[in-house]
Amino acid sequence: MITIKDILTQGTNRLKRLGSTETPYLDALLLMGHTLNMSKERLIAAMNDNIWEIDAIEFGKTIEQRIKGIPVAYIIHRKEFYGLDFYVDSRVLIPRPDTEVLVETALGLTGDTGDLDLLDLCTGSGCIGISILHELRHRKYRGTCRLSLADISDEALTVSALNARTILGSEPTLIRSDLFSSIPESYDLITTNPPYLTDAQSDHPQLRARREPDLALRSGSDGLDHIRKIITDAYAHLHTGGFLIIEGGFDQGPRIRDLLTAGGYTRVTIVQDLAGHDRVVYGMRA
Numbered sequence: 250m251i252t253i254k255d256i257l258t259q260g261t262n263r264l265k266r267l268g269s270t271e272t273p274y275l276d277a278l279l280l281m282g283h284t285l286n287m288s289k290e291r292l293i294a295a296m297n298d299n300i301w302e303i304d305a306i307e308f309g310k311t312i313e314q315r316i317k318g319i320p321v322a323y324i325i326h327r328k329e330f331y332g333l334d335f336y337v338d339s340r341v342l343i344p345r346p347d348t349e350v351l352v353e354t355a356l357g358l359t360g361d362t363g364d365l366d367l368l369d370l371c372t373g374s375g376c377i378g379i380s381i382l383h384e385l386r387h388r389k390y391r392g393t394c395r396l397s398l399a400d401i402s403d404e405a406l407t408v409s410a411l412n413a414r415t416i417l418g419s420e421p422t423l424i425r426s427d428l429f430s431s432i433p434e435s436y437d438l439i440t441t442n443p444p445y446l447t448d449a450q451s452d453h454p455q456l457r458a459r460r461e462p463d464l465a466l467r468s469g470s471d472g473l474d475h476i477r478k479i480i481t482d483a484y485a486h487l488h489t490g491g492f493l494i495i496e497g498g499f500d501q502g503p504r505i506r507d508l509l510t511a512g513g514y515t516r517v518t519i520v521q522d523l524a525g526h527d528r529v530v531y532g533m534r535a
């Protein structure tokens with residue numbers, strides 16, 4: 250008799266030996282839950298049940314994918330972000346916990362009333378804009394909040410539209426645009442997690458093995474090609490009193506702050522993520 254636990258232990262041990270993951274047990278648990286279509290809680294309660302051979306084989310295949318470096322989120326097609334469940338696949342970057350501080354910052358700069366036009370630029374999975382709107386609705390925002398999601402990639406927009414439908418139950422405005430080139434309107438809040446890795450960081454083999462879109466990561470020799478352009482172009486797309494909120498690399502905070510200041514923004518502020526790294530920088534159009 251072979252139990253779920255036996256096969257899970259086998260998978261965990263294979264990941265420990267051959268995978269480059271720091272969380273072999275958790276990865277195996279998520280992959281088993283996916284294979285058996287069970288929540289983590291149900292799975293833990295079912296550990297001593299028998300496993301069907303066909304499920305053991307399927308689970309083995311997911312472990313082999315993980316050993317090749319493919320992230321769990323791409324194998325199970327989901328990633329939790331800001332307490333919400335996002336669909337993901339290799340058309341979009343996988344949401345990072347660090348980015349939750351961008352959502353928090355945006356919510357902190359938002360009141361609870363009035364009309365709010367929000368643009369999430371380089372939206373990818375849509376996680377930033379969708380989480381902000383979801384939270385505003387949850388807080389019973391008194392006013393109308395309009396959400397636009399923009400990305401250069403049609404494929405990414407397909408994923409963000411899907412997430413908006415499932416999580417918000419509504420379709421935001423979707424704009425295919427290379428940064429601001431096809432965006433006509435102005436906004437009260439522009440959030441963005443653009444590509445910000447240096448060429449050298451983007452070429453790192455461990456990152457390449459994750460199969461995330463290069464388009465979402467690489468931004469020139471100092472990693473600031475996109476951010477420089479965004480800071481210049483966003484100004485004309487902000488209402489007076491509107492904020493531009495940018496995620497950048499842990500060592501880019503002071504440079505982004507200086508670019509915002511040089512660009513005429515006021516109230517320029519750097520915000521740290523939970524690990525204490527500079528992660529988000531914002532400024533206001535006065």
Ligand code: GLN
Pocket residue numbers: 345442443444445446465466467
């Ligand atoms: N934080 C991401 C990483 O470290 C990069 C995200 C981005 O370039 N926008 O892989």
